[in-house]
Amino acid sequence: MLQSFKMALKSIWGNKMRSFLTMLGIIIGVASVIILVSIVNGYMSYMVESFTSMGVNRITVRYTALPSRSIDVDEFYDFYEENGELFESMSPNVSVNVTVKHGTDAMEQTSVTGCSEEYLDIMGYELECGRNLLYSDMAARQKVAVVGAYVASELYGSLENALGETVKLNGDGYTIVGVIERQTEETSDFSDGCDDDFVWLPYSRAVKMSRNASITNYIFTSRDISQSGTCTDTLKAFLQEKMKSDSLYSVTAMSALMDSLNEQIAMMSMMLGGIAGISLLVAGVGVMNIMLVSVTERTREIGIRKALGAKRSVILQQFVIEAAVTSTIGGIVGIAFGSLASVGIGTLMGIDAPPTATAVLVSFTVSVGIGLLFGYAPASRAARLNPIDALRSD
Amino acid sequence: MTEAAGKEKEPLISLRGIHKIYYMGDEEVRANDGIDLEIREGEFVAIVGKSGSGKSTLMNIIGALDVPTDGEYCLGGQDVSDMTDNELAEIRNRMIGFVFQQYNLLPKLNLLENVELPLLYAGLDAKERREKALASLERVGLKEKWRNYPNQLSGGQQQRVSIARALAGNPSLILADEPTGALDSKTGREVLDFLKKLNEDGNTIVMITHDNAIAVEARRVVRIHDGQINFDGDVKDYAAIL
Structure with missing residues (x-):
């Protein structure tokens, strides 16, 4: 096993240009996954932050006063004081x-x-x-x-x-x-x-x-954003009791806007992640292509090894490990490059975009997985080569 | 020595009714058409034949690179005729040392690593591999050059490395396929002398060649013609009919 790793490294080093080009595909794939996910994440937290400073916890209340039915400011203040555990502040507007x-x-x-x-x-x-x-x-x-x-x-x-x-x-x-x-x-x-x-x-x-x-307009703020649903419900109940008709009042929570924003960002993140995923897939096809070329190029070597007593499993192992090592090295370089680039781009965009652990983990796993997956087919082709035919090839 | 005595009775190689049939399109090619052959331990046999005679097919079968379509092949008492791929690989690794016309050294490995290859596949640990490989290189007089790569060596030296590789695992049989084919006559001579010396040391050698001048260097000659043996005897008798 150790020997196989040594052999793989030797073979990768022996074909520097080819190995580098293979790795380049994986490097770009992994780096783009990390960059895209990190930037989107950074942008998302930036948006959340700026929305919070804009007051995501705000709930605006508006009602239409009728000559027969209206709510006094003091009634609003009473309501506000009764529900002190829900609301942080309130102001007529x-x-x-x-x-x-x-x-x-x-x-x-x-x-x-x-x-x-x-x-x-x-x-x-x-x-x-x-x-x-x-x-x-x-x-x-x-x-x-x-x-x-x-x-x-x-x-x-x-x-x-x-x-x-x-x-x-x-x-x-x-x-x-x-x-x-x-x-x-x-x-x-x-x-x-x-x-x-x-x-x-x-x-x-x-x-x-x-x-x-x-006064028909009020602004409330909720103590806890996750409680904003309860807050709006409580407010609606209060207004319903006073006004008797839900066409006479409206309660709007900023957090509802926030939710839809989050949804959009998540969708964008998925879409960009998908694009980056496609580039990883392309990288995988690159690995397969190179491994196939490598098998063809090294048919004679495989023949010699088999003649000297290498079993199928040994040849298979050699080529799979070679593919895995290639893609692992590519993956590590891609992670380093992607992490640096996402921090750099984040700084340029004025947002904090550290590479997320998930992005690093997922892209690394995928790159190694792709190396194994796409390296397997050429490797098993190599392992099944007939030594006589393989020896005869030039 | 009882073991050696036992082997004396049982031939190392025993081929019985070997047929190898290929199909090229609809045409049936009988590359080996009923070959019976026994080779005992310590012999030096040349298998000679023109190209297309079926000698390469016979070599592949003797070398456990291929299995016959029909017939029985016993190598060292084991029936090799219908072994699986992996079993054949093990037989090749343990019993046979190959010497090829084109040396077939791996260009990216140095001499030591090349000679170590069969030992690696035999599952020996690093220390033992190194010791045996160095000893083997010493036998062919190239121990000092173990760090070199094959392309830094002359053809004759490369062929000696490939002989060292064949010897490394201490196989029962050295199978040499046109070992002098890629060499000039002087270095070819050296390689032949070396093979003879190995035989004198007790190694069993089977050499495949198309060249009668090479074949007469062996002690016994088997001539293949159209997939069948049409001469099998002492080299002196063979030289007489040339």
């Missing part, structure tokens, strides 16, 4: 359509939202300076506002300058108590309507400004 002004400067596209003090956590933003809205601001209907970085820098020159300044909404002056740190990364994104172009004020003020009787 009142969109107000007003122009934001400071002196003669006006901002048309700024989104103005009435919300609670928990809105900051829900959005996952951080304060740049100043303070967040407070519960007391809600209760006292304070004319205070927290503004985004774009509003602050457009109207007041810089983020710090905005603190303590007054911003005019619908003619009323609101004192800016806090500025949120910048969310956009690119300079070109820092423009009207961007993620930094917003004003938050206490929902109790906003609802007055909007001239609606009740």
Whole structure:
């Protein structure tokens, strides 16, 4: 057995070019499996991460208030407190359509939202300076506002300058108590309507400004993403009880979007894995081809060995081991190459794409398996050669 | 010595009514058509015949490379006539040392590894293999060159390596197929002398050749014609009819 390995290595070394070309097929096959799977995995976790920062645990609730039937903010707060084990935070969400002004400067596209003090956590933003809205601001209907970085820098020159300044909404002056740190990364994104172009004020003020009787939009966040199904069901039960008709309300969980995203990514991963698998298969056919050539080329050698007393099993073993060693070496080089390349490409794409253990294991097993499988047919052909015919060949 | 005495009675090679029939298309070719032959231990027999006479077929059968269509072949008391592939491989490995016209050394192995091959297939361990192979190379005077590869040697030297390989496993029979065919007359002479010396040392040698000048170097000549033996006798009688 050991002797067979030595012989296999010798024969591989003796036909460097041919062995290298055979291995190249396997190297490319294995490396592409690893690269594709790792990149897709890396991309997937990147997506999940960015979705989480966007708030996958968010559940938005909207209902249509009727003159006869509506739900008070306090009822929502009661519900929220009763189900504290399910929900992490909650905020009313009142969109107000007003122009934001400071002196003669006006901002048309700024989104103005009435919300609670928990809105900051829900959005996952951080304060740049100043303070967040407070519960007391809600209760006292304070004319205070927290503004985004774009509003602050457009109207007041810089983020710090905005603190303590007054911003005019619908003619009323609101004192800016806090500025949120910048969310956009690119300079070109820092423009009207961007993620930094917003004003938050206490929902109790906003609802007055909007001239609606009740607040119909709320945002909840679940404590645990896996519990988001229970959360939506609980919310639906609450709304059903109050509104009596499911056409009057809707509950949308972000995690449902996430699920479909995951599904798509899994499909993409399968598809790319399949393509890479085909390249492995092609590599296997390459191994078979080379082994067949090798058997034909070495017919005389096989004849000599058989004349000297080599049994079929010994010849079979020699060629199978040779095929297996070739594909194993190719597989190892492919793993090394694929791992390096996937880290490299990951870095270029700005994602973390370490080679996954599964990809390494599967592609290695498949490459060795292919070597054995496709090496077997030529090997058994070699083993069955008639020594007389084999000796006669040139 | 009782064993040797026993073998004296029983011939090493015993062929009875050997037929080998090939079919080329619809045509039946009787390559061996009823051959009876006995060769005793210690003989040096030349099997001579023109090309197409059936001598190569006979060599394949004697060499356990092939089995006869009909007839009985006993080698060292064992019936080889209808052995399986693997059994034949074992017989070849244990009982027969081949010397081929084209030497048939493996070009990618050095001399030692080449000579070790039959020992490897006999299942000997590395140390024993090396010892025996080196001893065998010493007998042909090429021990010092064991690291060399066949293509670094002259034709005569390569043929000596192949004789060393044939001797390595201490077989009962040396089967030489046109051993001088690829050599010039001087080195051919050397190889013949070496075979003679081996025979004097007690080895049984069967040599296949088409050349009467080579055949007369043996001690007994068997001539094949159209698949049948038409002469079998002492070399002196053979030389007389030439």
